[in-house]
Amino acid sequence: MTYTTRPQAILLLADGTVFYGKSIGVSGTTFGEVCFNTGMTGYQEIFTDPSYFGQIMVAANVHIGNYGVNAEEIESDSVKISGLVCRNFSFNHSRPDSEGSLYDYFEKQNLVVISDVDTRALVSYIRDNGAMNAVICTDGTPIEELKKQLAQVPNMKGLELASKVSVREPYFFGNPSATHKISALDLGIKTNILRHLAQRDCYIKVFPYNTPFSELQAFEPDGYFLSNGPGDPEPLTEVIATAQQMMASNQPVFGICLGHQILALANGVSTYKMFNGHRGINHPVMNLLTGKGEITSQNHGFAVNREQLEAHPDLEITHYHLNDQTVAGMRMKSKPVFSVQYHPEASPGPHDSSYLFDDFVGLLKTVVH
The missing domain is CATH 3.40.50.880 (Class I glutamine amidotransferase (GATase) domain)
Known part of the structure; x- marks a missing residue:
């Protein structure tokens, strides 16, 4: 899949703010509390950490996927984040002990991902306005319909997970x-x-x-x-x-x-x-x-x-x-x-x-x- 053929995608925050990007190829809609991780490495461990269940992860590091995946680096039996927001998603990877690409891993887990987002602006926005619910959509659902669906998502406060x-x-x-x-x-x-x-x-x-x-x-x-x-x-x-x-x-x-x-x-x-x-x-x-x-x-x-x-x-x-x-x-x-x-x-x-x-x-x- 080339950059120009990848579908458009959006990240809609609960306060109505919209960030635009591209889908990596897994079509759908996913909801969760948007948060960001400042780590420069260890993305596979982060994505499989059960503590992130119910959350849409924003990767502060600009490159995600560049070193592939390895079965020794998972922290649970599956991906636990609800979705991923990143700047540059690497479909190609290079590491001697890599066992496959992150894209193939996400495709098996059916994880919805939006890339090509200005994550510096997004992280800054979350820092100023606080963690809130959000939705990633890659299938073209109208924003007004997404707002209605997002309003039904429970707040993390009081949520037993x-x-x-x-x-x-x-x-x-x-x-x-x-x-x-x-x-x-x-x-x-x-x-x-x-x-x-x-x-x-x-x-x-x-x-x-x-x-x-x-x-x-x-x-x-x-x-x-x-x-x-x-x-x-x-x-x-x-x-x-x-x-x-x-x-x-x-x-x-x-x-x-x-x-x-x-x-x-x-x-x-x-x-x-x-x-x-x-x-x-x-x-x-x-x-x-x-x-x-x-x-x-x-x-x-x-x-x-x-x-x-x-x-x-x-x-x-x-x-x-x-x-x-x-x-x-x-x-x-x-x-x-x-x-x-x-x-x-x-x-x-x-x-x-x-x-x-x-x-x-x-x-x-x-x-x-």
């Missing part, structure tokens, strides 16, 4: 003979999280998001893990109750991203939807325990209320985001429970925060059966 991406049946990951056992609650878990734990001599049983605590406990784990995931944490009342039981067990608990927010809510600290979330592999975080800065991989549109956290008698902030001072990590004073708002498994991203898995395993070693 973990159930859409969680595993349906429990499964195991790692070496059954490993020293440590972990019960992990899948709210949208990334494969690289499991790899990090397995590399540290852990055997993990991954459970559906709504699994009762009694079933998690029946595995006789040394500790519990609450994963990342999409959507608003507040509607997950069952998960919040399960997290409270995890904490009451006095065993180690580690939460990442959505899991971090769940642990805050389980301690009576509220969460809120951010004007613009944090999405990228270059976010600066201050570690208050070490006094050192870290570059982190982040993907979230909700955050923990800092004032309430600072006023809580049994919680303390361990990390904060240097750009806007939002909470990036916390721990309990009386229990071996801690969490971070970002992604220490860093796929993609820097490895500054992989020590957090070591910290968790260090706590597991203190468990006496």
Whole structure:
């Protein structure tokens, strides 16, 4: 397909703003909350991250698809974004270990993509006006009809999405003979999280998001893990109750991203939807325990209320985001429970925060059966 024969496409934002571009060839219409990622690499990991479920991704990097795809770089069983907006989509790719083109991958997943968009202007617009719902259309549907359809799409605030991406049946990951056992609650878990734990001599049983605590406990784990995931944490009342039981067990608990927010809510600290979330592999975080800065991989549109956290008698902030001072990590004073708002498994991203898995395993070693 040549540039001139590619169909026209549009991105319509909820406030009526329209951006024009070209379809990469997969025809259709797709809806979601529009957001942007500032990472310069790692697009396949981003597209398959369950935390992006229900979102239209704007790639800040100008080239997408130029190094193809590889089966080792997926974070779940399928593409999880609702659609993609990019500047230059590369139909050709060049990398020695590439297993195919991104276009073929998207075609198999039936993902609607608009390219040739002025993404610098679009990212700037989202930063000024906030995250909002949007629609990509490549099939010529009139704008007025798209506006009517877009008005019916629910807002991300109050939207429970973990159930859409969680595993349906429990499964195991790692070496059954490993020293440590972990019960992990899948709210949208990334494969690289499991790899990090397995590399540290852990055997993990991954459970559906709504699994009762009694079933998690029946595995006789040394500790519990609450994963990342999409959507608003507040509607997950069952998960919040399960997290409270995890904490009451006095065993180690580690939460990442959505899991971090769940642990805050389980301690009576509220969460809120951010004007613009944090999405990228270059976010600066201050570690208050070490006094050192870290570059982190982040993907979230909700955050923990800092004032309430600072006023809580049994919680303390361990990390904060240097750009806007939002909470990036916390721990309990009386229990071996801690969490971070970002992604220490860093796929993609820097490895500054992989020590957090070591910290968790260090706590597991203190468990006496």
